[in-house]
Amino acid sequence: MTLPTSGLITINDRGARSATTFGSAEAAGGNMVFIKKLTASSSGTLSFVDGASSVVLDNTYKEYIFKLNNIHPSSDSDVQLQFNGSADTGSNYNVTKTTTYFSAYHYESDAHSPALGYMTGYDLAQGTGFQTLSTNIGADNDQCGSGYIHLFNPSSTTFVKHFVGNISFSQSDDVQRIDYNAGYFNTTSAVDALQFKFSSGNIDAGDICLYGIL
Secondary structure, eight states: OOOOOTTOOOOOHHHHHHOOOOOOHHHHHOOEEEEEEEEEEEESOEEEETTSTTOOOSTTOSEEEEEEEEEEESOOSSOOEEEEEESSTTSOOOOOEEEEEEEEEEETTOOSOOEEEEOGGGOOEEEOSOEEEESOBOOSTTOOEEEEEEEEOTTOSSSOEEEEEEEEEEBTTSEEEEEEEEEEEOOSSOOOEEEEEESSSOEEEEEEEEEEEO
């Protein structure tokens, strides 16, 4: 089978060896500026609110990234990691959303065939509830979930606010899973706060770091 070449960039090996510099991928894609780290310790929620505790979530940046590191739940009872946005500086987390969601998994024991599929139970159609990020992170001592959310131009008062999320985690029944979700906050009001929580129980451990993209 011949692979398509359209859109591919190749570098001559001799030219690569003699080159003195390549363009900075970081500069091309935008520099990441650290803003705030929140660390969970049996926490019911973790909230990033613009203007509170040195959090910036306004028109300073057109893109924000939330990096989730080793998020561990207190409950092992099929709990979902979730998030929602606020348009009133954290007084309410109920912004209307339309989203899509799919997942891939593989059993640790290899006892069942791996699969990839759309998860109709975790998407929203003009819903105001919390959006699921992961279906079921396990609470065993060695289980956790890590990933990210990109939030684009949350301060816009003209357009809806798009987001893309990706979480890799070990499930309670010893399954490696990766969940993808995307959607938009369907509001022309600025989204100035994001909150993370589990559908039941606390965030036992882990941290979330917020970055702005120049």
